[in-house]
Every structure is written in structure tokens, then in C-alpha cells.
Amino acid sequence: MNTLAEENYLKAIYKLSLTARNVSTNQIAAELATKASSVTDMVRKLADKALVNYARYQGVSLTKAGEKVALNIVRRHRLWEHFLVEKLHFKWHEVHDMAEEMEHISSTELINRLDAFMGHPTRDPHGDPIPDCDGNIKATALKPISAVKPNTSGVISGVGDHTTPFLQYLEQQKLTIGKRVTIKEIIGYDNTVILEMDNKQLQISRDVANNILIAI
Amino acid sequence: MNTLAEENYLKAIYKLSLTARNVSTNQIAAELATKASSVTDMVRKLADKALVNYARYQGVSLTKAGEKVALNIVRRHRLWEHFLVEKLHFKWHEVHDMAEEMEHISSTELINRLDAFMGHPTRDPHGDPIPDCDGNIKATALKPISAVKPNTSGVISGVGDHTTPFLQYLEQQKLTIGKRVTIKEIIGYDNTVILEMDNKQLQISRDVANNILIAI
DNA sequence: TTATAATTTTAGGCGAGTCTAAAAAAATTA
DNA sequence: TAATTTTTTTAGACTCGCCTAAAATTATAA
Structure with missing residues (x-):
């Protein structure tokens, strides 16, 4: 078994590995939020346990074993988030910190039963895919609204920013997971995007458009 | 907030305080399972935080504040046990270790919503009472089967031994929480108890009779 | 290409929580 | 009551995960 700190490092490395x-x-x-x-220190410890590849000054990558551990943590995190929203009726911006603690509960049997109890969900409340018990994750090509051509229609399926203010803004605008939107126009001046949703027009900024992911 | 170790000490002191x-x-x-x-060391730390009363060589007791923390941990433990049995269909002897980890999840709001989700249960799967959010615990006078007079009838409401082998034995004999039993006779020779349950007779040893608690 | 800046590692130390071994205090027995 | 045993505390040390400060390495700019 890995310690709490080890698990948090593996998760962070996994997350950062998605873009580097x-x-x-x-x-x-x-x-x-720690020091280099x-x-x-920790990365050397993880390398000793064969969970990461590491050479001095060369950066870090996960080994197969390390990736498996990381995906398991992600699975637990996202399943608990799903539970918190679906069963305990928390809002999607409220669940991250709780799931941050719950993801370290170690029982595999527990998480598999939770998975069954929730009906084997494929996505968490933010639209992120939930790895299965073998660490397989459904690769789904989602595009930011800012990157699609005008008159494209799609379903909001994820967010690129998980912070509370952003999620609260989306909720207020009803721009939530599952909603179908049509991109009408992207204004050249400042990349403001004009959307149609529920037969109403809506304008969102470039920053917001960058962080709403849709399936086309 | 208290550390994991502190919480475990408080819980242990609470448990031992019930009989001393x-x-x-x-x-x-x-x-x-640690050393004196x-x-x-830890008890002095808890005394500094005003969670226990402590004087060298005199033993330890919980302060009001310490008891409140301990009851909160007990509440969390028992609610999670209830969840694991009722929703995830674990057996009553399987849930202790998982709940041992889950009881340290800190969110009060989470535990209150779990409580509501479960329908505000008053007892965990072993019949132990669940403290409310203010730490109030329903004092219920349960008696071991070995301590009641012949021809008394009662409902199995708790156990005095939470170990897996004992719980598995009870399950096998169908001596589970909620079952009504009538004590027919206690044999003088070795205190074997003869019970009636579901219109059938059943013999249990003194040790078993000591650890089945009934409400009369 | 050399100087400067940024990044990363090393060295040494700290607090939490644990341990062993020895000393101190309390309890028990003769 | 005195001697012995048991319990508890103290002293000193260890690992984990973190820190600061300084040194080593790599990247960038003149």
C-alpha cells in the first residue's frame, strides 16, 4: 500500500502528464502547494518503488504500475463525487474537497460495490470519465466551445476549469452537463461567443468558451 | 482539527471509558496496539489541547470537549457502517475496517446528509446506538442473555463482541439483530442457555449468551 | 560563447508519531 | 513495613514528509 502523500503525488503527476x-x-x-x-525527495521514493521514471534534472513520468495506481485514485475520486451529487444532493462545485478525502479509502471491494450501487456511471458530475476497475478510461474527444465552427451543435459534456466560481457561474447560466447548445457566431473583436440554448440566445466570453467542453 | 492519530486515541479512550x-x-x-x-506522549498532547484530563500516573479521562469529538467519530463510524450494510449489502462482520477509515472524513455537512439519506437510523448494524449531531446518544438498557430470568422474551438488539468469528457464528445460527428470542432455561452445570426462536429450540454457550444483548 | 537567470538537487534540520531501554513511581506481596 | 513486581514516565533515537539555504545543473540572453 501507498501512503497518503504518495497517492497525492501520483495523482498530481498523472494530472500533469495529460498535458506534458x-x-x-x-x-x-x-x-x-509544496516546495521543489x-x-x-518524494519522487526518488516513488522511483525506488518503481511507480515513476526519474533521472536527475530530467523530470518525471509514471510507470505502468504508477499509472495504474493513479487511475485507481481517479476512479475512486470520481465515483465518490458522483455519489455525493446523485445521492446526497450536493452541488457539483461542492464535492471536490470531500472526494479528495474519500478517494484514499482503500478497499477495492467497497469501490466496486459503490460503482454497482451507482449503476456503473461513466462520467463524474463535471463530465470527466470514470476509469473502470482495470484502469481503462473511455477516451472521449471533447472540444472547447471556442474551437468549433459556427452553426455547430453539441452537448455540454465537460469543463476545463473545476473551480467553484466558474462552476457556480455555469450553474447560474444553466450551462450544465447534458445541455445541448449551438454555436452561432464567434465575434472577431474579443472572441465572445454567441450561443443558442433552449431557443434562447446567450453570450459568453472567450475564457468561458475555452472551458466548456462539448461532444459534437 | 485533530490529526488521524489524535482521533484514534480519543476514540480508544472513549471506548475504554465505558467500563472504567x-x-x-x-x-x-x-x-x-502501540507502546505505553x-x-x-500523545496523552500529554491531548491534555494540552484540553481534550483529556491527565495527571502523571493517574490515568486519563475525556473532558467535555474530548467526549464531543469522540462521539462525533463514533457517529461517523456507525453511520458509515449502516450505509455499507444497507446500501452496499456488506455483511455485518465485513464493515468494521472500512468504517475505520471512513470515520475520519471530516465534513460535518457530509455526515448530516448521509444521516438523512439513511433515514436517520438510531442503531448501526451491530445494534450500537448512533449519536445525533450534537453527540446525544440514546441510552438503552440492553441485557446479555445470560443475565435474564428463564421464560423472559426479548429482541436481539446488540452484541458485546464485534469480532468476525463471533458475528459469523451468530449469522450462521440466524441470531441476528431484530430476532425475538425466549430464554427457556439456564443449565446450572456450565451455564448453557436454552433458547426458543422461530418456534425452534436452540442451545448456546455461556460465552455466547454473555455477548448477545437483548431488549426486553 | 560567455554571462546570467531559472530550475533542480543536496545538505541539514524540524515536528509528528513511534520505538527501546532505563529510571521513577505505584501497587502488591512477604 | 520492607522487598519485589508492575506500571508509567523519561531519555534518546528513528522514519516520514516537510522546510530553508546553498550548491549544482540546465536554460536563456547578451
């Missing part, structure tokens, strides 16, 4: 081949010490330190020297 | 005024260092060490010297 080799993750740097400083990136990990920023992600975990602490990261160096 | 002042809890000894050695008792706590045995309960937590470690207990002394």
Missing part, C-alpha cells in the same frame, strides 16, 4: 510528456519538479510543487526540494 | 472511570496508559496501548511510552 515529462513533468517537472516545479510543476508538481505548484500542483501540490520536497518533490525531489 | 480513569483509563490507564497500558489499557490504551493495548487497545491501539507512545501513549504517554
Whole structure:
């Protein structure tokens, strides 16, 4: 078994690996709100356990074993988030910190039964895919609204920003997971996007459009 | 907030306090599978935080504040056990270790919503009462089967032994929470108890009779 | 290409929580 | 009551995960 700190490092490295081949010490330190020297220590420990590939000054990547552990943590996190929203009726912006604690509960049997109890969901409340018990994750090509051509229609299926203010804004605008939207026009001046949803027009900023992901 | 170790000490002291005024260092060490010297260190730390009363060589007791924390941990533990049995269909002897981890999840709001989700249960799967959110616990006078007079009838409402082999034995004999039993006779020779349940006769040993608690 | 800046690692230390071994206090027995 | 045993505390040390400060390495700019 891995310690709490080890699990948090693996999760951070996994997350950062999605947008970079080799993750740097400083990136990990920023992600975990810790110091680079602490990261160096821990990364060597994880390398000793064969969970990451590491060479001095060269950055870090997950090994197959490390990735499996990380995907398991992600699975637990997202299943608990799903539980919190669907069964305990929390809002999607309220569940992250709780799931952050719950993801470290170790029983595999527990998580498999939770999965069954929830009806084997494929996505968490933010639209992120839930890995299965073998760590398989459904690769789904979602596009930010800002990247599609005018007159394209799609279903909101994920967000690129998980912070509370952003999620609260989306909720207020009813721009939630599952909603169908049509991109009408992208204004050249500042990339404001004009959408149609529920037969009404709506304008959103470039930043917001970058962080709403749709399936076409 | 208290650390994981602190919470575990408080819970252990609470448990031992049920059968002793002042809890000894050695008792706590045995309960937590640690060494007396470690207990002394931690107990001083808890005394500094005003969670226990402590004087060198005199044993330990919980303060009001410490008891409140302990009851909260017990509440969380028992609610999660209830969830695991009722919703995820675990057996009553399987849930202790999982709940041991889950009880440390800190959100009060989470536990209150879990409580509501479960329909405000008053007892966990072993018949132990679940404290409410203010730490009030329904005092219920349960009696071991071994301590009631012949021809008394009652409902099995708790167990005095939470170990897996004992719980599995009870399950096999269908001596589970909620079952009505009538004590027919206690044999003088070795205190074997003869019961009637579901219109059938059943014999149990003194040790078993000591650890089945009934409400009359 | 050399100087400067940024990043990463090393060295040494700290607090939490644990341990062993020895000393101190309390309880028990003769 | 004195001697012995048991319990508890103290002293000192260890690991984990973190820190700061300084050194080493790599990246960038002149």
C-alpha cells in the first residue's frame, strides 16, 4: 500500500502528464502547494518503488504500475463525487474537497460495490470519465466551445476549469452537463461567443468558451 | 482539527471509558496496539489541547470537549457502517475496517446528509446506538442473555463482541439483530442457555449468551 | 560563447508519531 | 513495613514528509 502523500503525488503527476510528456519538479510543487526540494525527495521514493521514471534534472513520468495506481485514485475520486451529487444532493462545485478525502479509502471491494450501487456511471458530475476497475478510461474527444465552427451543435459534456466560481457561474447560466447548445457566431473583436440554448440566445466570453467542453 | 492519530486515541479512550472511570496508559496501548511510552506522549498532547484530563500516573479521562469529538467519530463510524450494510449489502462482520477509515472524513455537512439519506437510523448494524449531531446518544438498557430470568422474551438488539468469528457464528445460527428470542432455561452445570426462536429450540454457550444483548 | 537567470538537487534540520531501554513511581506481596 | 513486581514516565533515537539555504545543473540572453 501507498501512503497518503504518495497517492497525492501520483495523482498530481498523472494530472500533469495529460498535458506534458515529462513533468517537472516545479510543476508538481505548484500542483501540490509544496516546495521543489520536497518533490525531489518524494519522487526518488516513488522511483525506488518503481511507480515513476526519474533521472536527475530530467523530470518525471509514471510507470505502468504508477499509472495504474493513479487511475485507481481517479476512479475512486470520481465515483465518490458522483455519489455525493446523485445521492446526497450536493452541488457539483461542492464535492471536490470531500472526494479528495474519500478517494484514499482503500478497499477495492467497497469501490466496486459503490460503482454497482451507482449503476456503473461513466462520467463524474463535471463530465470527466470514470476509469473502470482495470484502469481503462473511455477516451472521449471533447472540444472547447471556442474551437468549433459556427452553426455547430453539441452537448455540454465537460469543463476545463473545476473551480467553484466558474462552476457556480455555469450553474447560474444553466450551462450544465447534458445541455445541448449551438454555436452561432464567434465575434472577431474579443472572441465572445454567441450561443443558442433552449431557443434562447446567450453570450459568453472567450475564457468561458475555452472551458466548456462539448461532444459534437 | 485533530490529526488521524489524535482521533484514534480519543476514540480508544472513549471506548475504554465505558467500563472504567480513569483509563490507564497500558489499557490504551493495548487497545491501539502501540507502546505505553507512545501513549504517554500523545496523552500529554491531548491534555494540552484540553481534550483529556491527565495527571502523571493517574490515568486519563475525556473532558467535555474530548467526549464531543469522540462521539462525533463514533457517529461517523456507525453511520458509515449502516450505509455499507444497507446500501452496499456488506455483511455485518465485513464493515468494521472500512468504517475505520471512513470515520475520519471530516465534513460535518457530509455526515448530516448521509444521516438523512439513511433515514436517520438510531442503531448501526451491530445494534450500537448512533449519536445525533450534537453527540446525544440514546441510552438503552440492553441485557446479555445470560443475565435474564428463564421464560423472559426479548429482541436481539446488540452484541458485546464485534469480532468476525463471533458475528459469523451468530449469522450462521440466524441470531441476528431484530430476532425475538425466549430464554427457556439456564443449565446450572456450565451455564448453557436454552433458547426458543422461530418456534425452534436452540442451545448456546455461556460465552455466547454473555455477548448477545437483548431488549426486553 | 560567455554571462546570467531559472530550475533542480543536496545538505541539514524540524515536528509528528513511534520505538527501546532505563529510571521513577505505584501497587502488591512477604 | 520492607522487598519485589508492575506500571508509567523519561531519555534518546528513528522514519516520514516537510522546510530553508546553498550548491549544482540546465536554460536563456547578451
